[in-house]
Amino acid sequence: MPAPATEWFSTWFDSPYYHRLYRDRNQQEARDFIDALLRHLHPKPTARLLDLACGKGRHAIYLSEQGYDVTGVDLSPESIVYARQFAHAHLHFEVHDMRDHLPWGPFDLIFNLFTSFGYFAEEAENVVALQSAAAALRPGGKLVIDFMNTERTVAELVSHEEKTVDGTRFQLRRHLDRDFIVKEIRFTDEQGQPQLYEERVRALRREQFEEYFQMAGLRLAEILGDYQLNPYDEASSPRMIFVLKK
Template identity: 35%
Template sequence: MHWYEDDDLWVGFADVMFPPSRAEEAERLTATSPLLKVAEGARVLDLACGPATHVLPLAKKGAEVTGVDLSPAMLERAREACEAAEVSVKLVQADMLEYVEPGAYDLIINMYTSFGYFTEPGDNRTVLRNAFTSLAPGGSLLVDVLGKEVLAGWVGRPQAVDIDGGTVFMRDTILDDWTRLKTDWTLVRDGEVKQASILSFLYSAAELKALFEAVGFTDVECFGDFDGSPYDDSARRLIVRGVRAG
C-alpha cells in the first residue's frame, strides 16, 4: 500500500493537515486571490480536495464544484461540511492518476502540495495530462506546491507544532539528489504516539513549468503566492498555472 492510500494517516494527522486556520485561509483566498477568481456557474474541480477546504468557499461563490479525493474519510468530512453549509457539490472517490472527465471543467485546482505523490515521474506527468484532458478549451490548471527553491531555505530544521491536546514533531529529509522529499511525523497526544512518513516528488519552478508545457499547456506562469506575486527570493509557495488553449 502506498502511503497516501492509508486512511489512518489522514484521520490520525487531520489536525495537522487541516487545522481551522487552513479553512479560514481558504475562505480568504477564494475571496481575494486573483488566481482563484471564478465566475458564478464556473465548473471547478478540486483534485485531492480533502475535507472540502476549498470546495466549500468556491461553492459559496456560485461555482459548480466537484471534489475528488482517494480517501473515504476525507470525503465523508467534506460531505458533512458541505451539508452543514447547505451548499451543493459533487464529491467523487477516485485516484488522480486515473480520474479524467474530458472537457468538463473551466478550472482545476490542486492545493497544498497534493501533487507529486507518485515515485515515478511519469505518473505525475499523467496526472497533469489527465487534468489537461479534463479542461474545456480556455480552461486553466492551478497547482500549488512547495518548490525546491523555497524548501531549500529551511529544510532540515525539525519543527514542533502544537495541536489540540498534543504536539506533532516533523523532520524533512531530501532524497535522491533533490528529486524527492520524505517528511516524518510523530504525534504525541494523550500518552500515545503515532508515526507516519510522507513521500513526494520535488520540483523547481523550471521543472514544473516544463512539465506543464510537455503535456500541452500554454501561457504557463509561476507565482510565489496567491496574490499573484512573482516566484522569486521572497516566494512562499510555488504556484504554477497553465491554460488549455481553445
C-alpha cells in the same frame, strides 16, 4: 485504480492524527487566496470548477458559496465521507486518484491547491496526473497548481520540530532523500502505541514543472509567488503558483 498500500498518502491522509496535526491551518488565508484567484481569473458565473485533491472540502465548499458548480475529488475515503455532509445540487464530492481519468468534466477551471502534487514514487505519474487533468478541461480552460517554492523550501528546511495538538505530541523531522523532501511524523497514539508516518513530496523545480506541462499539452500563462498573487521570485517567494491554459 485503488492506490497500493505502499503509497504513504493512501494511509496517512485517512488517519485521524493527520487531521489533528493540521487542524490549525489558516482558514482565513485560504479563503483570501481563493478570493484573489477568482478576481484574477474571473471565471464566468456558469463556470464548472474542480478542486483536485480537495481533502475535507474546505476550498470546494467555499467556492460553491461563491455561486459556482463545484466538484471535489480526493483519494481519501474518510475525507470524502466528511465532505459529503456539505454536498448539494451544485457541490459534489467523489473518491478519486488523480492519475485516473476524470469522468465528471468537462471543467472550466481546475484547482490543485496547497502542495497537493508530487506525491508519487515514479516521476512519470506526475505527467499522467496532469494529462488526466488536462483531458478534463474544456478547450481554453485553466488549471491552477499551487506548490511550494522548492528552492526556498530546501534552503530553509527545518530539520526538527515538536508540536502538541489535543494532547498528542508530534515529533517532526525533515530531510532530503534523493529527489524528495521527507517529513517523518512520530507520535504515540491513544492506545499507547508508537506511530511513524512519512510525507514524501518530490522537490520539483520550476524547470521540471515546465517539462511536465509541455508533455501534458498545457501552456504556462504565468507564475505567481504568494497568496496575494505577487509575481514569482525564485529567491524570495514562498510559493510557485502556476496558471496553465489548455
